[in-house]
Amino acid sequence: MPFAVLSDRTILTVSGPDAEHFLQNILTLDLDKLGQGEAKPGALLSPQGKILFDFLISRDGGDGFRLECRKDIAADFLRRLTLYRLRAKVELSVEDQAVVAVSWGSDSDASQTDSTWAADARFGKGTVRRLYGAELPPSLPPPHKREGNEGTAAWHAFRIAHGIAESGSDYALGDAFPHDVLLDQTGGVGFQKGCYVGQEVVSRMQHRGTARRRVLIASGESALPAPNTEIVAGGKALGALGSVTGRHGLAIVRIDRVKDALDAGQPITAGNVAIDLAIPDWATFTFPQQAGAEDV
Template sequence: MNAFWQHLSETYPDSYFSTGYWQASNQDRPSAEGGLQLSPLSQYGFLAIEGPDCSKFLQGQTTCDWRAISTEQASLGSYCNIKGRMVISFIAGMASPETALLRLQADTADSGRDTLGKYIVFSKAKIRNASDERVAIGISGKSARQDLQAIFTELPSKAMAQTSSDKGIIVQLDEAGERFEYWGLSEHAISIWQELSPTANICGADYWETLNIAAGIGEVCASSQDMFIPQMLNYQVIGGVSFSKGCYTGQEVVARMQYRGKLKRRLYKATLPASGLNYPPGTELFGGEAAQSIGNLVSMVSGDQNSELLAVLTEDAVASGEIHFANSSALLTVAELPYAIPSKE
């Protein structure tokens, strides 16, 4: 436990961790229409790739274009195996010209480091799991930009732009400027938290996941590694895949699906009329009375009455409208994503 999590433990003595999510006891779950929401993102960790070849190395391994990633520009991305299946998904940013950061699900950090580490030996760069020293904080709400401007002299101005300072990195996730992630060393994160928290709604880490679900952003965790190609999570639509960058691990499969294949399963947003559920990512879903799986859960957050989720499903199953988990009669209600899927998809 680094200094930031120790600070939260002392500041909120009734807080606890549940399935990887930090929770404040008796917290309210505010609407994004409120003022400022702060979420300590315990579900995330960091890989640091350091050295003069850090971007060059990652260019040949991941789905995003590192020629466009800088201390001013972040990107969604993933690393795939040779079959085009996602091993890790991440937001990529630069702490400095020779330090790349991958913010990813914490339970994939070690395996991501080990896998990428096999190929970095011939590059002028090193990779390490930096999760013990770095922290991610979710900052959202109508007043998010205004509150951050009181601390940072410069902020990003568009989706996936980033700014860097000695206090840490700010990445803007939406066009409206109402959703940001702060990445920083634990001692800096404590200072940022102390400045923002007095006037903020303190939300559990799972609140941030509800915002991801609403935004249609799926991520790979340990239980869903090697399960999805990027197009199944709509990464070709939301900026997680470059088709002009050249070769990378799994590129042949990903490109073939984009230009010649027919995608049979993709990401959908849905609601389940049940609370208190805790299905892990990767859990199979079924259509009607058929015994064969028609998809897999990507993420789920259970509310007081309903559960919000993202799942990769077949188009036929969505059309049938009878999607459920095994041994459950509760049916999913599929909702519209906040972005359009091109008809070819």
């Protein structure tokens, strides 16, 4: 069972009788569709529709929620949620000692009887499970066997291969719309729910079909250059690399410009490396038939 302890992740808890109503009114995802034992992606947006904080959210008991996020943004995330709390009967806290781990692969459901695990909804059913708790369960290997190939590097390689982007590694907070990073594809945006912060912009992008920046999987003829390297074709910038592992990586690019380059037979490069760009096989969007539409 491949697994990794994600030391750069932590848990923010939201509990109390108003917790679900409070979160439903400000977050992008629809909590009515969040089941027990699953972790779904979501975001808190600016009024302009840009992602301020990204996370995975799961239920924690009767009226509680866990929001798994980057450890370096947790304090700011807590402060922002506190600003929205007003008179809502909720309690907010960061679990500084929380353990966040992940297991993946065909046998990742081996610990389903352990209630501290939640299925990561961004991947196929049972493919990835998240662990939240004060300590690792005894079902995982002992500490002296937790190094080697099955660690964070292997986890990020798996994530990259599946086209799953995360802030910090693939994009900067405050600089991306939910569509840019495929939250509309992974269940991270509820298009049938009521209003939430930034909802008007996101809804307009969805209904007008104006989303042009998308996460694609990049494959190089040789090892890819460093993250943030510009991707170009025919002298025109398409976007930039995000996470990279060897010859493979993620890229947020203008898919209309990618299609123009493909139609013209122009090589696409990152640095001096020729690359191919592909839509993740689970995604439902396609390259546009007509290029040139601009983002919101």
